[in-house]
Amino acid sequence: MRLPCPLCGERDLREFYYQGAAVSLTRPDPDAGADAWADYVHLRENLPGDLEEMWHHAQGCGAWLVVTRNTATHVVKGAKLAMDTKRADTKRADTKGART
Amino acid sequence: MRVRNKGRIDRSKPVSFTFDGNNYRGFEGDTLASALLANDVRLVSRSFKYHRPRGILTAGSEEPNALVTIGSGGHQDPNVRATVQEIYEGLEARSQNAWPSLEFDVMAVNDLASPFLGAGFYYKTFMWPRAFWEKIYEPIIRRAAGLGALSGQPNADTYERAFAHCDVLVIGGGPAGLMAALTAGQAGADVILADEDSLLGGRLNLETLEVDGQSGAAWAAGVAAQLNAMENVRVMTRTTITGAYDQGTYGALERVNHHTSVRNGKAPLETFWRIAAKHAILCAGALERPVAFQNNDRPGIMTAGAVRAYLNRWGVAPGKAITVFANNDDAHRTALDMIDAGVHVSAVIDSRAEAEALGAYTLIRGAHVTNTGGRKRLESITVRSASGAQNIATDCLAMSGGWNPTVHLTCHMNGRPTWREDIASFVPTEGAIPGLVTAGACQGDFSTAACLQAGAAAAAHILGCDMADVPVGDDCAYRMEPLWAVPGKGRAWLDFQNDVSVKDIKQAATENFRSVEHMKRYTTQGMATDQGKNSNVQALALLADATRRGIPETGTTTFRPPYSPVAMAALAAGAEGKGFMPERFTTSHVATKERKAPMIEAGLWYRPSYFPIKGETHWRQSCDREVGYVREAVGVCDVSTLGKIDIQGPDAGALLDFIYTNMFSTLKVGRTRYGLMLREDGHVMDDGTTARLSEDHYVMTTTTAAAGDVMRHLEFVTQCLRPDLDVRFASVTEQWAQFAVAGPKARDLLNGLLDAPIDGESWPFMACGPVSVGGIKARLFRISFSGEHAYEIAVPSRYGDALFRALVKRAEKLGGGPYGMEALNVLRIEKGFITHSEIHGRVTAFDIGMGRMVSAKKDCIGKTMSMREGLLDEDREQLMGFKPIGPVMQLTAGAHLYEEGAEPVAANDLGYFTSVAFSPTFGHYLALGFVRTGAARKGDRLKMVDAVRGIETVVEVCHPVFFDPEGERTRG
């Protein structure tokens, strides 16, 4: 299997470290409560189909990626830099916060 | 027997080889199988279970019988198919699975006992008593039923792994594959054409068919030359595509050097390739299926296609009086080719009532072969037709039940093939492997013309280009009527390799193993090296019949990679020895080895255990002496293996505040602080000291074990959680050599070496900053992992060796010297310092007595989860120290703790030891460990039980810091 690192291009699976669903990007506030934290740290959906996952290009550029992969077929639909995803999410949350 | 003017062997180049110690001669271009047949060697193996005499069945990699061992000693290679092995001068081949010899095999008594050894025999017999399984049954079964053996010596051959990328991978170089590669090559695509044979052409080399007005073999040679001349086409012969994987990745085994005696270690024996292909065209051809009838396994009974392959490709007639038994027109070609070559054909028996003779031979239609005679070679067959039974003398029976498309690769990603009634076989299901299309015989198109056309069309379709000119080829129809097994008594063999007969399949069905997967496991049909290539479709048809279902409803078993066997050595190429575990050496490695220090592995690093001196006979003597250096004078230790991460930027302090439980943004420049980091689930991840070199420049140290994890953690936090932080960092573990200088004379030692002396006032405990040593810019940290007045000095790695030697020399002058991991461990246990023995992944800051290090003033990774009530429970096992107080004074790591009077069982478990050392400072053992309710037990007597080593010791629970609890020595 190969993953398309936005910085390095298509690279072999063996260069990457796998972390799991990209849930880890949305860290709750410290006072979000026990349930929110338990969800964040421990609970993961496990459905067949497209899943956004965290992969670290450990033997390459060091970037953390959000990779969209079909867990049933292993088809990789794309990869983004996690940093870009996080920044976009933060911006969206800020705009929303400003409106309400 | 050789036949004149036939075959593609080089008769000017004779080749000598041995089989079971006998000398034989063949020619260049022979396989071991063709050369043995040319020498009239029929018996080549004993069957797996019943040790029945077996000969060569096929002419390709699907061969189930003729497995031999090649070479000896470290070069010994078992289970090599004689049909694939090319001969070379001096080749040594041996038969397998026979004792004492192939001709006289005592295990053949199994054959007489066969009524008791049928399907499910193992499951029924070797179940009880249970205690017999491992010690008695399994060794007997393994000895009796086996294939070839390894030599037991290290493999003397070399293997390689390699990677390739291409636009189009063409799998198989027969007529379809050649046209596909030619079309893609002419279109300018980057093409790889792989074929398991040494010659391109596939069956064109095995038949007398014409293509483009010339012999098929000549046409194939011409196309091969054309392809070889194209820069964008890579032709890989002797290369089997073994598996299809995700995203157009294919495994391929190239047999680089099996066909030569050149084993000089330069070229590998085999190369395992991983090929990433944008498109693949499967042109894998088809495999002929045998027919099941009584005693259809005698040496001399072969597939019809194989019989004419030996004639056409290798100039060998596998018999003097050939008979053919078939259900299709195609097999009649065997008779025609034989007659044409002047070999006698006794009869062609065709199961079809309407069959017609295609040449001048005796045809017996609507007839079956019902039995055969001869033991170690075929002598006769019994033929039954409407007019009665007759015996025919023959030494070679060519049988054919039709052809099965080679669909295997299309099933490697869980795809199921589709049943096609007209050819009574399975064809690939479209889209089973993304990016792979099929063409030619593997798609069920058996005529040469159809293959040529389909190959060109497939490539043109994929690339959107024009087809290469398609030559004229033979286009006769494939006429067949299914015939799986001839009805009758006796054992009719289906799976030759596993000795599975028609009866076994019926028995499986009777005993309700009706699912094809159950049948396979119950009978072992389709297992071992040929993976049912010769028997799957027939077995399935018979199971369908026995269970009164249609074949499509019965389903198929799963074909998994590899297509044909791959040696573990090939898969593991490059990962054996140091390739499996590379070595990391510190800059003091050479100086350390010069002192004959035994090395211990710490991850990939090698570190000294201790530095022995003359007269010492036991490691403890060395260790105790080295502890004494540090406690009484000064010791030097290489600590470069600790992870070092250079962190810079305006937000460096903010990052550290978020990573560590305690504050770092408030740390003064020129100071160092101990830090504790948690995982997000609230458990301890790692610890270490971090120094602030300037306002926006920190150097973090991690433990040796967690250096990589911490680096990845920092990457995660900065990229995924806090991309707002303006900070950069890099691992500098390899760039700096760092040495601990520890002991009351540490400052004296440094002051003889540093360009400017230091004093206690300007360098208090936990100070850090730049110094100069021999004109080299260095970093000095006043930190201690021993409880003594100590420093760590770091220089760029290129100066590490020189500095280590200088430090050791100075230390020795002051009554000290170098110390290793054993002494380092004793020193830190005496002082109650933790390592990953203690922070093993299940402990919290609270458990190790550092609960107050989790700052209330800020958020950090793991803080919220660390506050869960279960993680702050006083009842939890907490870090304490332990010392022996009874008559038994020994403590052992891993031992468990109980109340003195309690039975040592899990229900009474109070805790366990994580680190143990004999302390020369105290004169007895000390332990660190975890005990329930922790500090509340201080002063209690407990019982330590080491059930593994059988040791029981009474211990007292102590504060974990045994040595200098006030820290006066460290600060002094």
Ligand SMILES: [Zn+2]
């Ligand atoms: Zn990358």
